[in-house]
Amino acid sequence: MKIALAQISPHLGNVKKNFELHLEYIEKAKKKNVDLLIFPELSLTGYTLKDLVEEVALSPDSDPFFTKLKSASRDVSLVFGFVEEKERGLFYNSAAFLSKGKILHIHRKVFLPTYGMFEEGKFFALGKNFHTFSTPFGNAGMMICRDFLNYGACYLLFAGGSEIIIVISAAPGRGIQGKEAYETSRMWESMGETISLFSTSFLIYCNRVGFEDGKHFGGGSFIYNPAGKLLAKASYLDNEFLLQEINLDDIRDVRKKWPYKRDDRPEIILEALKRIVNQYED
Amino acid sequence: MKINEPFVEKILTAFIREELSKFNYKKGILGLSGGLDSAVCASLAVNALKPNNVIALVMPYGETFSEDVKDAQEFAKLLKIKSRVINISPMVDAYFSSNPTESKILKGNKMARERMSILYDFSARENALILGASNKTELLLGYGTIHGDMACGICPLGDLYKSQIRQLAKYLEIPEKIRKKIPSAGLWIGQTDEEEIGISYDEIDKILHQLVDKRTPKKAIIDSGFKKETVEKIITLIKNSEFKRKLPPIPKISSRSIGHDFLFPYDWDK
Numbered sequence: 001m002k003i004a005l006a007q008i009s010p011h012l013g014n015v016k017k018n019f020e021l022h023l024e025y026i027e028k029a030k031k032k033n034v035d036l037l038i039f040p041e042l043s044l045t046g047y048t049l050k051d052l053v054e055e056v057a058l059s060p061d062s063d064p065f066f067t068k069l070k071s072a073s074r075d076v077s078l079v080f081g082f083v084e085e086k087e088r089g090l091f092y093n094s095a096a097f098l099s100k101g102k103i104l105h106i107h108r109k110v111f112l113p114t115y116g117m118f119e120e121g122k123f124f125a126l127g128k129n130f131h132t133f134s135t136p137f138g139n140a141g142m143m144i145c146r147d148f149l150n151y152g153a154c155y156l157l158f159a160g161g162s163e164i165i166i167v168i169s170a171a172p173g174r175g176i177q178g179k180e181a182y183e184t185s186r187m188w189e190s191m192g193e194t195i196s197l198f199s200t201s202f203l204i205y206c207n208r209v210g211f212e213d214g215k216h217f218g219g220g221s222f223i224y225n226p227a228g229k230l231l232a233k234a235s236y237l238d239n240e241f242l243l244q245e246i247n248l249d250d251i252r253d254v255r256k257k258w259p260y261k262r263d264d265r266p267e268i269i270l271e272a273l274k275r276i277v278n279q280y281e282d
Numbered sequence: 283m284k285i286n287e288p289f290v291e292k293i294l295t296a297f298i299r300e301e302l303s304k305f306n307y308k309k310g311i312l313g314l315s316g317g318l319d320s321a322v323c324a325s326l327a328v329n330a331l332k333p334n335n336v337i338a339l340v341m342p343y344g345e346t347f348s349e350d351v352k353d354a355q356e357f358a359k360l361l362k363i364k365s366r367v368i369n370i371s372p373m374v375d376a377y378f379s380s381n382p383t384e385s386k387i388l389k390g391n392k393m394a395r396e397r398m399s400i401l402y403d404f405s406a407r408e409n410a411l412i413l414g415a416s417n418k419t420e421l422l423l424g425y426g427t428i429h430g431d432m433a434c435g436i437c438p439l440g441d442l443y444k445s446q447i448r449q450l451a452k453y454l455e456i457p458e459k460i461r462k463k464i465p466s467a468g469l470w471i472g473q474t475d476e477e478e479i480g481i482s483y484d485e486i487d488k489i490l491h492q493l494v495d496k497r498t499p500k501k502a503i504i505d506s507g508f509k510k511e512t513v514e515k516i517i518t519l520i521k522n523s524e525f526k527r528k529l530p531p532i533p534k535i536s537s538r539s540i541g542h543d544f545l546f547p548y549d550w551d552k
């Protein structure tokens with residue numbers, strides 16, 4: 001199976017321009033016979049939206065851009081980020097998985113960072129679930145940026161049966177003492193290596209680049225195989241179209257050797273979590 | 283506090299390039315004083331935009347700092363950028379002849395705002411975006427003139443401490459003569475930043491790095507070996523200059539107000 005990551009720099013608040021940028025990359029992907037093309041978080045809108053959130057929100061069932069992207073997914077499956085108006089007046093930071101002209105799944109970001117430089121909780125409604133869903137390539141699960149830094153969220157996708165975990169991100173870089181990247185890049189890479197290894201799943205992380213209001217998105221998109229081995233990595237600063245062939249049989253091979261999935265005990269975890277939650281003080 | 287110079291250079295040149303293109307500018311313009319910060323800013327601008335898209339204005343007050351003017355012009359020549367010298371003494375003197383003062387601070391602020399006024403005029407004439415040269419140290423201490431040298435279109439060096447700019451300057455091969463200069467706002471002869479503030483930049487930067495970047499409590503900084511008065515002085519300078527880092531407050535009396543809940547990104551539709 002051939003995967004492509006579109007490490008792009010979307011235009012802030014301009015859905016039409018971003019839609020065109022998506023089409024450009026879809027054309028590139030088609031030429032290279034890509035099966036699955038992945039864009040970063042909020043790729044149709046840009047990240048630092050603030051009060052623009054309601055202006056750029058789409059309803060997947062009726063929006064014309066969405067309809068066109070659905071048609072484009074007949075040739076290449078797509079993952080991208082957008083602002084979703086699910087119910088009237090409720091806006092979600094969402095990721096869509098489209099394939100063969102259909103929406104296979106929409107994930108709504110659960111962990112909305114709201115501290116320091118981040119203010120997502122001020123503008124977005126909270127997603128409430130982590131689903132695994134079936135795709136032409138196997139079972140997949142999606143997370144958006146900060147979701148991925150919660151290992152409980154990663155576990156839910158593992159317990160739900162994910163074989164391919166897709167993370168789309170708009171992560172700003174911080175820290176300039178590092179070797180060739182922002183110090184914060186290490187955080188994502190470390191999660192990528194760990195989660196791919198211990199979930200014995202492919203782990204695909206697509207970040208964006210470019211500046212918004214001085215924030216600099218740190219690129220460095222990557223793909224790990226189910227044994228925790230890095231297969232491909234994009235540059236930290238530049239737009240990139242990262243292509244990688246993956247072999248889905250690797251999942252089976254690795255799970256023979258490392259039976260973490262077979263030996264998982266979600267019922268024990270669930271009971272223990274219930275006990276912890278029930279002990280919360282009022 | 284050590285920085286990875288090539289990485290920082292790449293980021294800042296990308297920033298300058300991207301900001302200019304977002305706002306449809308091809309050219310950048312900046313005031314060149316003959317000092318370190320504006321030299322680093324000019325050098326980054328050249329790397330980002332090519333020399334023919336960078337304009338330097340050298341704006342001395344009379345003959346007061348003729349050595350700095352020479353250094354600035356020589357540096358502009360080295361970078362192969364267009365430079366122009368504009369003497370601000372006729373404007374400044376005209377003003378003070380009818381509103382005399384002995385205050386060096388008032389005179390210095392007026393000069394800084396005169397330079398700002400010329401830069402904005404040239405920005406419009408040349409269709410060039412103004413690159414500010416303020417650094418993190420002076421922005422935090424409020425060691426700059428509001429609407430004077432602090433005014434700019436973008437501020438590429440605003441997240442680098444003075445000591446980090448020194449590192450970057452060496453990497454960018456800024457001439458030693460400029461790098462070895464004692465930092466001065468150039469408001470009057472013999473003025474040096476460190477003497478005026480009363481603390482060395484090395485010490486200021488170490489304390490600021492703890493206070494701002496590391497969020498270390500005051501007591502822990504003092505316990506680690508810095509003088510109580512020094513740390514307290516720096517905290518006071520930061521507090522008293524917050525107004526220089528913000529838009530002026532607007533009383534919120536409507537349902538949606540600028541600065542309160544009318545919230546749009548700077549790079550709106552860019």
